[in-house]
Amino acid sequence: MKTAYQTDVVAWANEQAAFIRQGKFDQLDLEHLAEEIEDVGKSEQRELASRMAVLLAHLLKYKFQPERNGSSWQSTINNQRKRIALRLKNTPSLKTVLSNQDWQIDIWLEAVDIASKETNIHEDIFPEQCLWDMADVLKEGWLPGECDKNYT
Numbered sequence: 001m002k003t004a005y006q007t008d009v010v011a012w013a014n015e016q017a018a019f020i021r022q023g024k025f026d027q028l029d030l031e032h033l034a035e036e037i038e039d040v041g042k043s044e045q046r047e048l049a050s051r052m053a054v055l056l057a058h059l060l061k062y063k064f065q066p067e068r069n070g071s072s073w074q075s076t077i078n079n080q081r082k083r084i085a086l087r088l089k090n091t092p093s094l095k096t097v098l099s100n101q102d103w104q105i106d107i108w109l110e111a112v113d114i115a116s117k118e119t120n121i122h123e124d125i126f127p128e129q130c131l132w133d134m135a136d137v138l139k140e141g142w143l144p145g146e147c148d149k150n151y152t
Helices: 009-021 030-064 071-090 092-099 101-119 134-138
Strands: none
Touching: 009 030, 030 071, 030 092, 030 101, 030 134, 071 092, 071 134, 092 101
């Protein structure tokens, strides 16, 4: 008996895996399998975007509230960089996303939202566009400086 995708996705996934291992390819739910495979890639992109937004938010906090900079912020910045580097190492195709302008805009808006909520600084105070190159943002030890681009 075949499990419906909509009824129990976990049971369905286990059943599909069993069909593949048993060579019962005619039993596969190809449409939903294709959707799930695509979702794996989207999930990886969401994970990267989430980590980048947190990293950028902490860099914003570092720049806009330097007097509150502490070991917790430094730890978060370092941790996010390490996790992002690992994600990019394990999934090299994600590197292309880093240069996608639409993606950068989305993560910047998310970072501004996070930083605004965590600092009580109104969103309008933060720059509309990312101040930094992605290569710098990801570079171990790099922190925002006095003369960041696009912001006076």
